[in-house]
Amino acid sequence: MRLLVICGLPLLVAVPVLVLPAFRGRRVPVALLAAAALAHLGLVASLWVAPPPPELGGWLAADPLGMIVLTLTSVLFVVTVTYTVGYLRHEKPRSGRVFAGCLLAFLSAASVVALAHHLALLWVGMEATTLSVAPLVFLRRDRRSLEATWKYLVISSVGIALALLGTFFLASAQEGVPGRPLVLPDLVAHARELHPAWLRAAFLFLLVGFGTKMGLAPMHTWKPDAYGEAPSLVSGLMAGALTGCAFLGVARVTEVVMAAGLGSFAQPVLVGFGLVSLAVAAVFIIGQSDVKRLLAYSSVEHMGLLVLGLGLGGVGAYGSMLHLVNNGLAKGWMFLVTGNIVLATGSSTAARARGLVRTLPASAALLVLGLFAVTGSPPFGLFMSEFTILRAAIDAGHPWVAVVMLLMLAIIFVGMAALVLGIALGEPPSASLPVRESPWLVAGPAALAATVLMLGVFIPGPLQEVLARAAVALGGSAP
Amino acid sequence: MRNAAQLVLLLVVLSDLAILGTTRLSSCIRGVAAQGLLLGLLPVLVAPQVSVHAVALGMGTVLVKAIVLPWFLARAIREAAVRREIEPMVGFIASQLLGALALALAFAIAARLPLPALQQPLLVPASLATVMIGFIVLTTRRKAITQVVGYLILENGIYLFGLTQTESVPFLMELGVLLDVFVGVFVMGIVVFHINREFDSLDSTRLRELTD
Amino acid sequence: MTREGLAALGILGLAAPALSGVVVKTKSLLTGRRGPPVLQLYYDLWKLVRKGTVYSRTTSWIFRAGPVVVLASLVVAALFLPLDGREAPASFAGDLVAFAGLLALGRFALVLAGLDTGSSFEGMGASREVTIASFAEPTLFLCFIALVLATGDTSLAGMLGTPLAEAWPRAGASLSLVGISLFVLLLAENCRVPVDDPATHLELTMIHEVIVLDHSGPDLALILYGSALKLALFGVLVVSVFVPRAGLSGPVALAVLFLGLGVVAVFVGVVESAMARLRLSRVPQLLVGAGALALFGIVLQLG
């Protein structure tokens, strides 16, 4: 029952928000948002305490992979809502009901994706996340955001369509195989009896489809536009939670393929996508002048690392599970801080925002810290995960992968450092006056930063265990 | 039964080619509507025996793909007061040739696919061809509205492939998929409205402000 | 340190000024002049010691300390030389580094004292001094390394003492190369033609002389005596390499040493009157050449 509630509750709240005339205009029902978010988080926490049985005939279940994504989403959502409180003091969206309604719808859809064990249901949830976020990208209602929305919609929809085709291929692979159709545990259980040719085709199409939503190069093209034009807190949710859901889709099918013993077929593809994404990210991060687009490409980079770890197998799978968490939190952190910069200076470009240590000390500090966190410097969590993935590359006997990875990480660091430090340090433009940073706007990112820092030196027991089990499910192992 | 299905599938492929060939947006949309209608018939025809499941699915398909969405798109072009797709990025002849190529490719691939037994031999090639042609329309046309049409065709193709799985993909899922397609195209339509308002044209190639 | 060792050191100290006298005498005779007496430097020193001193207003204590440090460092350096060819008054493993360090210390003091006057002439001299030294010191070490390889000992007492005598039969060729290279060093370090001309009277061409322009009275005496002592030290190096005296009894060894020093002085005089002075920019090449000789000596032994 709880799983169903987790998926349905936000939507139930969303319905009145969207229809009741009380919420017409710019007023945002923050209280409802907060209530729904906290309830959701509470329910998710209860799942950790008391693992639930599968529901809807096994269509909904909470396995380690799903729990990781679900928790990540829920936490990020709560943080985003707290941030919203401060955000709404400076800016009001055109339509408060669309804002709140879509956020809640997104939470529902993401929960469905995280808990779905029926791949068609997973697909439905995935498409729903795309659609629920689109209006949020278009929140500013100007030409640029319109263009971004259009590209985001078309590319993601095409990608997701390909994923649907892949799902059907998977169904064909299951022809005449015992077990409920397209239900994950049964697929895994009888993986070796699946038709290998269809399974391969299914894997590739699902990879491209969900890869498009993750933003793997070369299907990443919508990402900088969408992240750059959406309000920062929405970008944060997309980069932190939405990509997590998309990665979950890839991970699910990988789970099946690994179980079917087709690892030697799947892993090179994953590694290839990983390296290409790293390279593309590096190319676009050099000389980038807009922090939000920079973070978008950094997200491309980290998606690449995720599939790279998955493809390397061994401890790499563990690494990319850990990286999923770390990257999600770090991206949320960075986008929310960037949001503060945009609120204060009206822009996220190096041209307009300079010398923030003077005008926005707290945000600037968080931004610079974030630079080191995102680039995988010790002692932040991303260091742990990236180091694990690097080790996986060497253990798996691909030293050249390690070399390329390190080279790209180095180039990316130069690009990011140049921009972030460029806007954090220096003499602020004369016009800019110091802004008082409301605690609502700083608390969220600070909390995320603290968590990322903690994960670098201490991984709580339950999380550790869940990560390990997820890694094993993906054909890997815990270090 | 079987031959009827064959015929319908053939018509579907023809509608694809027709859409590729036409210059007029209105006929383009009419073509999609027709295709939707044909798709609505198919579940009943391909199913081993007529079942509530198949009929309901067919009716849902007709409702969404043959009536609501086409009407919606037609309204969109009325708003925009544009009649024809002027100079697509690839000429009409060329795109028809591309379509033919896609068709050939589709049959070639389908011939090599280990197809499930007792299926319509035409079903898979038709669906693959439709997918590819949808993709061609998406990539070679300028008007945002035509791109929506292209997406719709792509979806239709996938839907066709889904028909090989009617029994393994449960009814709810089918409807869910249908709903998603509906909402998806609906949202796209809304965006198209806004594009039309902002740029007073449906030419999506003018949305090139965001670059690196 | 033995009594004989100190006595020998004392004699060396007393005889040092005479060496430059011999050089000058040789030169004058070769150029057909009578020249100043051999003991001229003693008279000069005596005169200077009795004079008062004049300090420039720009100078600080560094200027005053200069001459003292120069002389003290040279005296201490002398302690490491085995004058009797067997043992030195003071010696420890690796004292060759100390020897070089002491020469450097003296040079540092001298150069700083020159710079302290703020005169551009002395600045120029200082610049030239350090330039030449930068090439002289590696050459000195090349010679020392050759000796170390030949004798397997890292103290001057050993390198120039008994082990050297045993090394001659084995490494005669390389040792003679080292000797020649040391003689070139002697010319360079003591500002002799073809590197510098102690007799010049044009400041722009001077090196050593121009640094001490502002020194007067006892200070100048210290410096002049210091340079005489330095000449003697290098002379001892050259003689010891060519004439190992380990076999001889103490007094005889000393006698041989001073005889050798005299020969070296005469030889310097001959060179000075036979050769013209090099252009300053060519000096490094001369020293590098000398270094090359020593390096060849080393390669012969690394074989």
Place this chain on the structure above:
Amino acid sequence: MTLFAVSLLLLVMAGAAAAALRRHPALGERLFRLLFAAGSVTGAVPALAVLGGAAVPDVRLATRAPFGAWVFGLDSLSAVFVLAILIVGAACAFYGLAYLDHERGHRAVGAAHLLLALLVTALALAVTARAAVPFLIAWEVMAVLAYLLVVFEHERPEVRRAGLIYLVATHTGTLLLFALFAAWAGVGSDFSFAALTAHAPFSEGRGAIILALALVAFGLKAGVVPLHVWLPEAHAAAPAHVSALMSGVVIKMGIYGLMRALVMFGAPPPWWGWTVLALGACSGVLGVVWALAQHDIKRLLAFHSVENIGIVLLGIGAGALGLAYGHPLIAVLGFAGAALHTLNHALFKSLLFLGAGSVIHATGTRDIDRLGGLARRMPTTAAAFLVGAAAIVGLPPLNGFVSEWVVYQALLRGGSAHDAMPRAVLAAVALAFMGALALACFAKVVGVIYLGTPRDPVADGAREPPRGMIHPPVGLAIACIVIGLLPIAVVPPALRVGSLVAGGLPGGAGSPVASVGATVFTLALAVGLLVAWAVRRAFGRRARPALAPTWGCAYAMATPRMAYTASSFAAPLIGTFRSFAGFRADRTVQAFATHAFDPVLERVFLPAWHAIESAATRLRSVQRGTLSLYLVYVGAAVIGLLFYLLIAGRGL
């Protein structure tokens, strides 16, 4: 170890106090000074004990993160560095209090003190960490804190540029360290150094990779040519006391890393030893040649750090060769010399930077050609600086001489061996060359800054800085003198370190090195100098010395502008190395001047980076904003994968 932990705690508290009591600076600074001093002392006690031969057990902290437990330990190698860190750290911290005083009001001075205290703590942790993860954490924290201190004056663009170059260099090093540890640990999951040591010996190929990675990663931090490019930039940009700390100890972390890697790795192959030796010679000679061309006092000192790192590498190289060819004595001597010179360089280089800071504080310029005659205006600072200069040149009886003497021994003793070892003696020539050039360079520095007449009004008005900026350099100078006078006190501990790095070989006890003789010598020399000086003074009293203007060789109108400049002084030397000395000379009717640049940075690294940038710019044209093109990318991906399917999955 507990005492050590306490000291770190005190250091952190000191920083916190300075930052927290922003409102009452006086109280905050007193507290800072007190706690910092206490921390340094409590930390130095165990370090000295270990160097004296005591043994301290390791500390293991179990963790809930991958890669095993966190281990900390204090052996003689760590102890040397801890000592250097605490001494130099304290000197720089105290100096910083006075140096940043005038910044109060318009900059976060308290925060700067906090960062410095944390930096010292991170350094101490880095040299005591005995597991990969804590080591990497301390390493990166150290690097980042150092960066934040370097960009203290971040309004100036050149400071930001220098900071960025430094940050990129150090982060690249960190990435290489990841690779190093990953390659080292293999499939193992325990990353404590003990476990890593157990992995050795490696197959030839893997061992080569590991050693090469270590050399590059740690060489970047140490500033080995050609990886030194960040060093002069950062040192010139940072506040004086930060430069002192960086040049004194931060770059030494690279040396520590190399030595620690050797302890864990065991005997390296000969090629590695020769490489290190060659790098040492190059760094030493090039460093000092480039230094000669500088007129910015801080850049000049920075290049001398490159030189001295070269000397240390000569020691490490000799030691590595000793291990490779099986000459324990040489190995011990080489590593001992390296360790000792590291400590000595920490002392006199930070002393020199602090002295330079006082000069900058007094005159407001870093260009030595505008200075002159400061010895009469700030005598104490001048005296301390002179000691530092003599020490860095390696003159007896100061500490620089002692360590260079040990390194020489290591190089020369190879002579009697019967393998390839004797070739190493040639490195001694390079060492001599460095010494001579360094003498030339510091004759220039001391002469042009402190002696002669002021070349510019700014120098004329110079006065001694406040006491807080005099005591630290003087203290360091005293340390230099004491070590120089008592080799017997420092050489045996150094040998203990050497034998540890050489794999616990004998050599600590019954030292073959005549440190007794050396001590006698240094003491005798010191006494001799003092006696001679006393005699001369007594002699001078007889006749009152007359004062007169400098003898201008009959040229009556000498002006300060005619005083010999640094450019002219160094010209004949760097002229001989024109090809790689990295300077442009411009001769006008009025003046001759040379302008220095870093050839490696300007001719290698920046062009390479610009090449990457332009390539990226060209590649970026794939994202033109055309939607259909984007869709084509997706289609291309699908088609490509289908081909892969045809090839790889022979199923269709």
